Amino acid sequence: MYFLQCDLDAKDETRRTFGARIHGESDSLNLDYEAEFATQTGSSMGKEIDASMFAAQFGYRSKALPKNMRIWIGFDYASGDxxxxxxxxxxxxxxxxxxxxxxxxxxxxxxxxxxxxxxxVSLQATKRTTVTLALHQFRRARDTDALYNAGGAVAREPGNGLSRKVGNELDLSISHKYSDHVNLLFGLSHLRPDDFIEQTGASESIRFAYAQAVFTY
Structure with missing residues (x-):
C-alpha cells in the first residue's frame, strides 16, 4: 500500500492530488486485487476544485479453470461536473x-x-504467449459534462446528449515474448457507440488493429 501527493501549479490553476493504492493476493481464496483512490482540491479559473477518482480490479484463478487462466472484473470512476x-x-x-x-x-x-x-479473461497459452480478451462498458459520470479521450481532451461535447451511455469496447490482444530483449503485441479492438454518441453526432463503430514490437536492452 502506498500514498501519493502531487501538486500542479499553472496559470489560473492550482491543483493538489492526494491518493492511495493497495494491492495483493489471497492464496486461500485464489484471488488477487488492487484498488486506487485519489481526491483533488485547489482552484481553477476562479472555481474551487472538488474532484475524485476510484478504480479497482479483482482477479480469480482456480484449479477448476483451465491451466494458467485468470478471470477478472474491474470498475473505474472519475468525477465530472x-x-x-x-x-x-x-x-x-x-x-x-x-x-x-x-x-x-x-x-x-x-x-x-x-x-x-x-x-x-487472460490465458497463458504457452510459456511465452499470453492471450487476453476484455470487455469495457463506458458511461459518463455526469450528463452535464463532456466525454474525454485518453489524452484528456474533449472527444464529444455534451450538446443535446441526455444519455450517459457512451459505448462498449471489446479488445483481443496477444502478447508474445519472442526473446529476452524483444516482446511482440498483436491486437484487435471494436467499439460500438451507444446513445450519447448517437445523440451528439457521427456514431459509426470504431475498429482498430495493431501490431507492436518492443526491444529492451
Missing part, C-alpha cells in the same frame, strides 16, 4: 495520462467524467 450554476470544478484531471493502460486500446475514453465496468 461542468455546471455553471455553482462555483466548483468537479472534473477529475488525469494529470499524466497513459494510453491503453486502463480503459481499452482504442483510447476513446479517458479517466475524466467516466464510469467504466470491465470484465476479462
Amino acid at each position: 461542468r455546471s455553471a450554476e455553482d462555483n466548483k470544478d468537479g472534473t477529475f484531471d488525469q494529470l499524466f495520462p497513459l494510453g491503453h493502460a486502463y480503459l481499452g486500446y482504442i483510447d476513446m475514453v479517458g479517466r475524466k467524467n467516466t464510469l467504466s465496468y470491465s470484465q476479462g
Whole structure:
C-alpha cells in the first residue's frame, strides 16, 4: 500500500492530488486485487476544485479453470461536473495520462467524467504467449459534462446528449515474448457507440488493429 501527493501549479490553476493504492493476493481464496483512490482540491479559473477518482480490479484463478487462466472484473470512476450554476470544478484531471493502460486500446475514453465496468479473461497459452480478451462498458459520470479521450481532451461535447451511455469496447490482444530483449503485441479492438454518441453526432463503430514490437536492452 502506498500514498501519493502531487501538486500542479499553472496559470489560473492550482491543483493538489492526494491518493492511495493497495494491492495483493489471497492464496486461500485464489484471488488477487488492487484498488486506487485519489481526491483533488485547489482552484481553477476562479472555481474551487472538488474532484475524485476510484478504480479497482479483482482477479480469480482456480484449479477448476483451465491451466494458467485468470478471470477478472474491474470498475473505474472519475468525477465530472461542468455546471455553471455553482462555483466548483468537479472534473477529475488525469494529470499524466497513459494510453491503453486502463480503459481499452482504442483510447476513446479517458479517466475524466467516466464510469467504466470491465470484465476479462487472460490465458497463458504457452510459456511465452499470453492471450487476453476484455470487455469495457463506458458511461459518463455526469450528463452535464463532456466525454474525454485518453489524452484528456474533449472527444464529444455534451450538446443535446441526455444519455450517459457512451459505448462498449471489446479488445483481443496477444502478447508474445519472442526473446529476452524483444516482446511482440498483436491486437484487435471494436467499439460500438451507444446513445450519447448517437445523440451528439457521427456514431459509426470504431475498429482498430495493431501490431507492436518492443526491444529492451
